[in-house]
Amino acid sequence: MSEYKGVMVFGEIIEGKLAPITIELLGGGRGLADNLGEELSLVLLGSGIGDLGKEAIAFGADKVYVVDDPLLKDYQTDSYVAVMEKVVKQVSPNILLIGQTAMGRDLAPRLAFRLDTAVSMDCVELSIDPDSKLLLQTRPVYGGNARAIYTCEGTKPQIATVRAKAMDPLERDDARKGEVITIESGLDPSLIRTKVVDKVKEEVAGIKLEDADVVVCGGRGMGSAEAFQELEPLAKALGAAIGATRPPCDNGWVLASLQVGLTGKIVSPTLYIAVALSGSSQHMAGCSGSKNIIAINKDAEANIFKEARFGVVGDYKKVLPAFTAKVKELLG
């Protein structure tokens, strides 16, 4: 299967810009491509893509394939899978990287089945095996309790979806040279069997969880929606975003979009203050990339103390007011 060459990244566009995950994948993909001595390309699907190709080159792509079609304005499984099938068959990449996002986790498996190959979902590490030159795909399994390393030997492309913040972006370099190539979508609108009839934003006031440098996260031990409001003064003082583990979201104490964990958002702030949460592996899957975890929990045996740098053993109802007051005082 020597005709399959190159590393291809599936790009995502958010509000007219390359998504952070796409820039990360270009950084990670560049390393893999250089290791193999192959080319790095980016595919951009959308409507009115404009100059993003140049930006992708500045972040490491050698080639950018642009498919611009009004039918691609919204992500829909049928349209995106059909166009990606066409692009992959035309370019024949050796490796295809896709973000583990709402879009990627829908697109990747269906595309892999369409192309008669396989995909490893939610990888946190990718490398090239020095002997076989195959892509080694490392992914957390069992809710983050274990890690598994896979290869895909017999079929191409080797496809992996990659978790946010797992790869480092390159410094933007506008002097970098590359080529932008337009591909016709060739889409038959009758193939699109779903219709997006509405989009509902559940935006949270304040700083976005994914972007925050400080996160204050509450767990099951908070006990109620009202209790979560007690996190707000601390979050405000620290300029932090508020997050939650899965039980508070499932119980409706907070918006589901606040969930940090395997089935929620993946964050990696400098400071992560974990309040009344046990540190289940499903939750740690979403925050273990944090640089400093601080634990406040009344159970000294809670797993979160195994993950934390500093901790206080005590009921958050007593710890939090005193801690918040002192933080406010120190920050003036």
Place this chain on the structure above:
Amino acid sequence: MPNMVVCVKQIADPEAPAGSFKVDESTKTVIPAAGVEQVVSPFDEQATEAAVRLKDAHGGKITTLSLGKDFVMDKIKKPLAMGADELILLQDPAFEGGDSGSTAYALAMAIKKIGEYDIIFCGRQAADWDAGQVGSGIAELLGIPSVTLAKNVELLDGKVKVERVVTDGYEVIEVSTPVLITVSNELGEPRYPTLKGIMSAKTKPVSTWTAQDIGADSSKLGTAGSRTKLLKLFIPVKEAKCEIIEGENVEDAAVNLALKLREVKLI
């Protein structure tokens, strides 16, 4: 009245303490921990819940389909106790050692044998291998549309309306049947089976199908049909060194924590 199929997987309880979790690196398998129960994967319970809600509103039939081995009958029958009508178990050594691709193939062949279906439900991922691709795979193999990560599913004038979870909210998607839908945890807690439900589950039909029963090509099943190869399975090493901040009382410890964070320039 919709004909529904729900795919479920029996797994070791994912809520079991992380400390009890062990793997055998030589065989690349998980060592079953003593005392950890088998359960229906939580997302698959939510898929069942989505189907039972539609049945409550519109009637219809729910067939639960599960591929696996060593089934614990009172566990795998939970969907029947929740309101499903029939259970089909896919059990055959030929299915073992498979990956997402071969599993999706076997389930798709079984669904073809079931024949009539309007909506197929799957959980967003199984809470053991966390791959999240069998649902989309089944849809692709059956040539039907799929909507993933649903938090609400309704049936309106013969169309299916799905609220699909995205990063900053949700999208409302309209699609005709037949369709495959994967269900996310945002759907909410699945119902607890009532005593009546548990009793009625005892008399609901349960069948077991083999690879031959579903007319599957054995080269596409189990280990033979796997395109991915598991090279290594291991537990990542953690560097555990938490400094517990003390004080005269809890409030004092909280103050000391703030001082400590300032000292190391974290605030």
